[in-house]
Amino acid sequence: MLAEILDVDLLGRCFHGGRLYCAAMDERYSPKGIEEKWQARWREGNVFAAEAPGSESKPKYYVLEMFPYPSGRLHMGHVRNYAIGDVIARARRMQGFDVLHPMGWDAFGLPAENAAIKAKAHPADWTYSNIASMRVTQERLGLSYDWAREIATCHPQYYRWEQQLFIQMFEKGLAYRKGAFVNFCPSCQTVLANEQVEDGRCWRCESVVTQKELTQWFFKITQYAEELLRDLDGLEGGWPDKVIAMQKNWIGKSTGAAIRFPLRKPLADGTAALEVFTTRPDTLMGATFLSIAAEHPLLDQLSEGSEAAKVKAFAEKVRSTDKIKRGAVDYEKEGQFTGSYVMHPITGRAIPVFVANFVLMEYGTGAVMAVPAHDERDFAFAKKYGLPIEVVIQKPGDKLDGATMEAAFTEAGVLVNSGAFDGIPSEDAKDKITAALARDGKGEARVSFRLRDWLISRQRYWGAPIPMIHCEACGVVPAPLASLPIELPRDVEFTGEGSPLANHPTWSKVACPKCGKDARRDTDTMDTFVESSWYYLRFTSARHEQGMFDPRAAARWMPVDQYIGGIEHAVLHLLYARFFVKVLRDLGQVKIAEPFTRLLSQGMVCKETYRCPEHDWRYPEEAKAVEGQAGKFICGEEGCGKEVVVGRSEKMAKTKRNVIEPLSLIERYGADAARMFSLFVAPPDNTLDYSDAAVEGMSRFIGRIWRYVAINGDKLRAAGRAAPPTQGPPGDPMVELVRLTHKTIKKVTEDTTTRFRFNTAISSVMELLNALGEFKLLAPPHFSAAAFAVQTIVKLLSPYCPHVCEELWQELGGIGFACEQAWPVFDPALVEDDVITLAVQVNGKLRGTVSIARTASEDEARAAAMADKGVAGHVEGKTVKKVVFVPGRLLNIVVG
RNA sequence: GCCACUGUGACCUAAUCGGCAAAGGUACUGGUCUCAGAAACCAGGUUUGAGGGUUCGAAUCCCUCCGGUGGUACCA
Numbered sequence: 005m006l007a008e009i010l011d012v013d014l015l016g017r018c019f020h021g022g023r024l025y026c027a028a029m030d031e032r033y034s035p036k037g038i039e040e041k042w043q044a045r046w047r048e049g050n051v052f053a054a055e056a057p058g059s060e061s062k063p064k065y066y067v068l069e070m071f072p073y074p075s076g077r078l079h080m081g082h083v084r085n086y087a088i089g090d091v092i093a094r095a096r097r098m099q100g101f102d103v104l105h106p107m108g109w110d111a112f113g114l115p116a117e118n119a120a121i122k123a124k125a126h127p128a129d130w131t132y133s134n135i136a137s138m139r140v141t142q143e144r145l146g147l148s149y150d151w152a153r154e155i156a157t158c159h160p161q162y163y164r165w166e167q168q169l170f171i172q173m174f175e176k177g178l179a180y181r182k183g184a185f186v187n188f189c190p191s192c193q194t195v196l197a198n199e200q201v202e203d204g205r206c207w208r209c210e211s212v213v214t215q216k217e218l219t220q221w222f223f224k225i226t227q228y229a230e231e232l233l234r235d236l237d238g239l240e241g242g243w244p245d246k247v248i249a250m251q252k253n254w255i256g257k258s259t260g261a262a263i264r265f266p267l268r269k270p271l272a273d274g275t276a277a278l279e280v281f282t283t284r285p286d287t288l289m290g291a292t293f294l295s296i297a298a299e300h301p302l303l304d305q306l307s308e309g310s311e312a313a314k315v316k317a318f319a320e321k322v323r324s325t326d327k328i329k330r331g332a333v334d335y336e337k338e339g340q341f342t343g344s345y346v347m348h349p350i351t352g353r354a355i356p357v358f359v360a361n362f363v364l365m366e367y368g369t370g371a372v373m374a375v376p377a378h379d380e381r382d383f384a385f386a387k388k389y390g391l392p393i394e395v396v397i398q399k400p401g402d403k404l405d406g407a408t409m410e411a412a413f414t415e416a417g418v419l420v421n422s423g424a425f426d427g428i429p430s431e432d433a434k435d436k437i438t439a440a441l442a443r444d445g446k447g448e449a450r451v452s453f454r455l456r457d458w459l460i461s462r463q464r465y466w467g468a469p470i471p472m473i474h475c476e477a478c479g480v481v482p483a484p485l486a487s488l489p490i491e492l493p494r495d496v497e498f499t500g501e502g503s504p505l506a507n508h509p510t511w512s513k514v515a516c517p518k519c520g521k522d523a524r525r526d527t528d529t530m531d532t533f534v535e536s537s538w539y540y541l542r543f544t545s546a547r548h549e550q551g552m553f554d555p556r557a558a559a560r561w562m563p564v565d566q567y568i569g570g571i572e573h574a575v576l577h578l579l580y581a582r583f584f585v586k587v588l589r590d591l592g593q594v595k596i597a598e599p600f601t602r603l604l605s606q607g608m609v610c611k612e613t614y615r616c617p618e619h620d621w622r623y624p625e626e627a628k629a630v631e632g633q634a635g636k637f638i639c640g641e642e643g644c645g646k647e648v649v650v651g652r653s654e655k656m657a658k659t660k661r662n663v664i665e666p667l668s669l670i671e672r673y674g675a676d677a678a679r680m681f682s683l684f685v686a687p688p689d690n691t692l693d694y695s696d697a698a699v700e701g702m703s704r705f706i707g708r709i710w711r712y713v714a715i716n717g718d719k720l721r722a723a724g725r726a727a728p729p730t731q732g733p734p735g736d737p738m739v740e741l742v743r744l745t746h747k748t749i750k751k752v753t754e755d756t757t758t759r760f761r762f763n764t765a766i767s768s769v770m771e772l773l774n775a776l777g778e779f780k781l782l783a784p785p786h787f788s789a790a791a792f793a794v795q796t797i798v799k800l801l802s803p804y805c806p807h808v809c810e811e812l813w814q815e816l817g818g819i820g821f822a823c824e825q826a827w828p829v830f831d832p833a834l835v836e837d838d839v840i841t842l843a844v845q846v847n848g849k850l851r852g853t854v855s856i857a858r859t860a861s862e863d864e865a866r867a868a869a870m871a872d873k874g875v876a877g878h879v880e881g882k883t884v885k886k887v888v889f890v891p892g893r894l895l896n897i898v899v900g
Numbered sequence: 901g902c903c904a905c906u907g908u909g910a911c912c913u914a915a916u917c918g919g920c921a922a923a924g925g926u927a928c929u930g931g932u933c934u935c936a937g938a939a940a941c942c943a944g945g946u947u948u949g950a951g952g953g954u955u956c957g958a959a960u961c962c963c964u965c966c967g968g969u970g971g972u973a974c975c976a
Contacts, residue, residue: 032939203973249904250971258975282976295976335974367975374976381974454975571970684925685912691969693912697926704940705925711940754916764914767924774924777941843920848957850920888956894919898956 029717029815033703033710035674039807043146051821052097052148054104054561065101066561067093068540068600070569070577071108074156075115076134078141080609080656081570083666084682084692088606088762089568090147091683094803095756097148098827104561106543107142107149109135111158112532114192114208117466120498127466128494131158141666145675146806148823153546157535162542163468164489165552166534170471171482172591178224179460181480185299185365186459188216193502195220197459197531199254199576207576215323220461221470221528225583229255229453232582235598242602244689247574254575256454261285261438263373263447265294265346268354271305278302278346278357281368281452284378285441286433289422290396291373292386294346294357295339298322299365306357308343315340315359322361337362337385349446350423360385368452376412377404383412396421397430458580460531465496465504467529475516475523483525484517490525503527536577537584540564540599551593558594567600574605604688604760611662611694613651616641621661622648653693664694676805677703683762683804705766706808709773709801713794713812719781721817723791726784730834738789741779742834745793748772749830752800766804769797791816799825843894844869846878862889869895 046052069089072082093105109131116127123130135156142149155162173179187196191211195218200207225232233255236248260283270276278294296303298319307315318340339360346355362381363372376386376393386393393406397417404413416430425433441447461470469490471483483490493511496504505511505527516523538552544561545554569577578600585599614622616639627637627648637648656663669678680702686692713720732739748768755765776793780786795816802809802822813822837858842865844852852874856865866887869875875897882899889895 244905246904246970253903253972256972256975260976280976284976337974362974362976364975372976379976381976452975574971687913690913695912695926698912701925708940759916761914761916763912764924767914770924841920845920845957848955853920886956888919890919894957896919896956 029714031711031714033707033808035676035807038811039144039146039675042807042810043143045810046146046148046821046823049821051824052093052103052105052150053152054102054106054150056102059102062100062102064104064561065093065096065566066104066544066564067096067566068104068106068543068564068568070567070573071110071536071539072138073110073113073115074131074134074138076137078138078666080664080666080669080682080692080694081606083145083669083678084606084609084688085568085570086142086145086147087679087682088604088688088760089566090145090679090806091756091762091803092566092568092760093148094806094823095827098799098802098823098825099757100826104153104543105149106153106155106546107147107151108153108155108539108543108546109157110532110536110539111135111156112163112467112529112535114464114466117464117498117504120466121500124498126494127498128158131156131466141670144667144670145679148806153543155539155542155546157468157532157539158466160489160491161549163535165542166468166530166538167471167483167488167490168485169538169552169588170530171485173223173587174472174482176591178227178587179221180224181219181221183217183219185215185217186220187213188218189213192464193500194463195459195461197533198456199458199579220459221472221526222457222459223583225458225580226453226455228583228586229257229455230451231586231597232455232579233257235582239598239600239603243600244603244605247571247578247603247605250574251579254455254579257451258283258454259449259451261434261441261447262369262450263288263349263441265349265355265373268345268347271302273305275302275305278371279369280371280373281450282373283452284375284434285437285447286419286430287375287378287396288350288373288437288441289419289425290375290377290394291348291355292376292392292394293355293374294371295360295363295374295382295385296342296357296371297363297365298359298361300359300363300370303342303359306342306344311341311343315342319359322359325361335362337381337388339385339389341389349441349444356391358385358389366456367454377406377409378412378414380412380414394421458531458583460534461528462531463503463506463527464529465492465498467532468535469505470526470528470530472526473514473516473523474526475519475521477521478516478518478523481516481518481523483514505529533577533580537580538588540567540581541588541594552588553593555593562594563596563598564600566602566604568604568606571605571607578603606688607686607691608655609682609692609694610653610655611664612653613660613662614648615651616644616648617646618644621659623661624664626661653691655691656694669699673699673703674706674807676706676808680706680766680805684766685763687761687763705770705773706805708777709794709797709812710808712773712776713815716781716790716794717815719787720791720794723784723787724817726788726791728789728792729785730831734839737779738786741775741789741793743837744772744775745796746830746834749796749800749828750835753827753830756803762804765800769800772797796828798822799828840892842868842892844872844875845894845896846875847898848896851875851878858892860891862887862891862895865889865895866897869897 067089069085093103097103111131116131119125119130120127170179187201189196189206189211191209192206196206201213204213206213236251239248260281262279262281264277264279266277303319339358342357342359344357346357348355374382376382377395378397395404395406396419398404398420399413399417419425419428419430419433428436438449471490473481473483475481493508496508498504512525512527514523514525541553541558545557548554581599586597588594589597614627614637616622619639619641626640628640630636630638639646639648677699681699684702685698728742729738730742751768752765755761779790781790798809798812806823809822839855840858841853842856843850844854852872854868854872856868879897879899884897885900886898
């Protein structure tokens with residue numbers, strides 16, 4: 005527009021043809037330009053560095069979002085995660101904390117290797133290029149990371165320390181090799197830890213997991229089972245109850261007894277007894293047979309005479325059944341008599357030993373005493389094979405009979421048919437029977453955990469090599485520390501067949517560190533969950549060259565004050581990380597026992613799906629809204645035009661094409677609106693349903709603040725930092741606005757830094773803005789009240805939509821960065837109203853309200869209430885039985 | 901099956917210690933402005949899944965049922 009056709013008014017606004025056209029500051033908010041500008045200035049000012057000069061005296065605050073796998077693209081789940089973390093980090097900085105807010109890359113993993121097989125790109129190149137593109141999106145979101153601490157776990161300067169720790173753990177017996185049946189994913193061509201099998205399928209690719217007997221490396225996490233369980237209590241309040249419950253469940257502690265049943269005939273290897281684990285030692289006298297797992301190591305020796313062949317066939321069949329079928333609800337309980345007998349430890353009676361398909365070798369001792377009368381599985385088994393059912397716990401007020409009962413009685417009762425133990429309540433009998441067995445050396449109290457040792461060997465290339473050397477003469481020998489890092493070879497062929505490291509012609513060849521003879525490197529790499537078990541420690545001193553981390557830096561920064569991530573890591577990552585901290589503590593490297601003081605697990609990001617009857621799933625941009633008909637879409641495919649089926653909101657996933665690209669969202673609405681959207685629409689732990697309308701709503705809200713400043717900028721600037729009026733006649737709009745501003749500060753402060761209810765924080769700012777919109781700017785005192793409110797809004801929102809707040813701060817004449825301003829502090833005297841509205845109830849029903857001093861007494865309140873016609877009408881002619889007065893809130897008159 | 905969480909206007913959500921239910925947003929309807937539209941601004945609507953209990957008073961606490969979400973599932 006040409007300058008000569010513009011009229012400029014006194015406020016610097018431009019008019020054309022009598023219509024407001026543009027202002028010194030454009031009235032229409034447009035994020036383009038603003039966001040890049042401030043991102044560059046923050047970078048130049050290095051404003052997000054932790055441990056900046058002068059920060060030593062500040063209290064520390066460590067905020068961490070779970071670092072991502074560099075898949076190549078950021079998705080909306082990441083945006084939500086980072087938006088939450090960034091609000092917390094920025095608010096804490098403004099509150100005067102020295103904030104550590106780092107970002108890095110969980111860079112090892114199978115997708116890189118799959119890409120290598122498919123696209124012939126080297127995993128390292130693929131990974132580093134993905135990191136570069138994902139970081140661009142993160143930067144465009146305006147996240148306040150200290151990029152100087154960025155780490156990628158695939159870097160040798162990262163994993164060398166992991167290798168060193170592995171050797172230390174090996175020396176302490178915490179890393180060991182054992183042969184066992186392990187979970188094997190045929191698609192990933194590698195073994196998996198127990199936690200990484202979900203419903204019998206691989207956590208990553210969902211292939212059905214099979215069992216293989218292999219010798220593999222394990223971390224002895226079970227040594228810490230008790231402590232991992234106990235310390236969960238200390239996390240209560242800081243961690244979601246759900247996550248604590250899931251971990252407790254996973255560790256699965258049960259107390260009971262180990263009981264040895266002597267074999268009638270000792271086995272060939274000299275074994276004289278079979279040991280079982282039970283949580284119900286009180287039912288011992290009702291044990292009528294023993295069941296052992298098909299994988300039980302003594303099974304072959306127990307197979308006797310004519311049964312041997314049948315046992316072998318049965319065990320074979322059970323072992324070859326996959327985990328899903330074995331875990332299925334309707335999996336028929338089957339068994340086979342082994343031909344062997346044991347003797348009851350107390351009565352000496354001969355009891356048959358069965359091999360049963362429902363007994364798990366992984367739990368307890370792989371053998372159970374069967375008490376059909378008091379265990380559902382044993383009951384079903386006994387019925388099927390005609391085995392005796394003997395009642396030893398009597399149901400109170402009933403008379404159970406083994407011959408006629410139709411279901412096992414599994415609750416507490418009183419012992420019967422138990423000789424010396426008759427008449428004892430079953431709960432007491434547990435200890436008594438265990439003690440009796442212990443006296444005779446036939447058993448003892450035992451605690452059993454569901455948790456198993458962590459299998460960390462992976463037969464893959466793109467991971468940290470296990471720093472061990474196999475020598476024919478010396479056995480398994482750690483690589484010398486000076487040889488670390490044991491780097492991955494670059495020249496590797498990716499065929500998809502077997503382990504690339506094992507296939508490499510020379511890499512594994514090495515001299516034994518002990519005897520110097522030819523030896524072989526371990527060609528397995530570590531589970532990628534190992535890297536993520538300690539990355540938060542590395543961030544405290546990311547470039548430290550003398551060890552995993554600088555112990556002084558770890559002492560300053562650890563534990564992480566606030567950790568934020570997806571619920572999918574409730575067991576896996578969080579359990580491993582807790583384990584690592586305990587190991588490092590026992591190695592003397594950290595003083596803490598738990599890594600994460602507070603945990604926020606955010607909900608999923610969901611969106612409705614579109615499906616065309618002809619073209620299947622449609623991306624949002626492939627479905628056209630039908631004008632005038634809300635919620636109706638047609639397929640955008642050339643020449644199709646069929647109505648698409650709008651499906652329910654589900655987790656965003658490529659397969660269903662219900663994904664929104666963060667970059668396109670930023671392009672359309674700006675990073676500030678994208679951030680505000682993910683924080684406002686739902687509280688952080690709820691699922692977040694994506695909707696264009698909601699994003700537009702946030703964009704409009706930002707626009708409203710912008711417009712207010714654009715239109716009133718001069719008045720607001722003129723007011724400067726003049727103290728706003730806090731005294732005035734009752735109901736004075738100026739004082740009311742100032743009071744509301746203080747209330748907003750209180751609300752936003754609590755919601756942002758302690759309650760983590762970002763949605764309500766934003767809505768309270770909306771209220772303040774709405775009030776501001778109604779407030780008339782008549783004279784300078786009004787200007788200063790409004791300026792105070794607007795400056796406060798800009799500061800309070802600075803962690804939420806940081807770019808636009810910087811621009812507005814500058815526009816308001818503020819000095820320095822908005823994100824470096826001191827967080828506003830409320831005046832307690834101004835957040836409480838002097839005159840309040842008191843609710844008046846009669847018999848619990850609201851009959852009126854009265855305006856009264858907040859400090860009014862009950863008598864004053866009663867007098868005021870009776871002056872109200874509505875109230876008086878309901879009380880008149882009746883006797884007042886009781887009056888309930890809650891000062892400042894309500895008065896309830898109970899009449900008869 | 902077991903464990904945990906959850907159910908509030910058309911939709912998302914708020915009500916922090918048992919004390920006026922709906923703050924905030926979206927959608928919708930009407931209006932202002934406009935030649936018209938967009939944008940912006942202004943105005944408008946229900947009784948907390950069902951039933952029972954405790955209480956002066958319940959969205960909130962207790963019991964039963966129904967629905968949803970997540971975890972776990974022969975763990976002896």
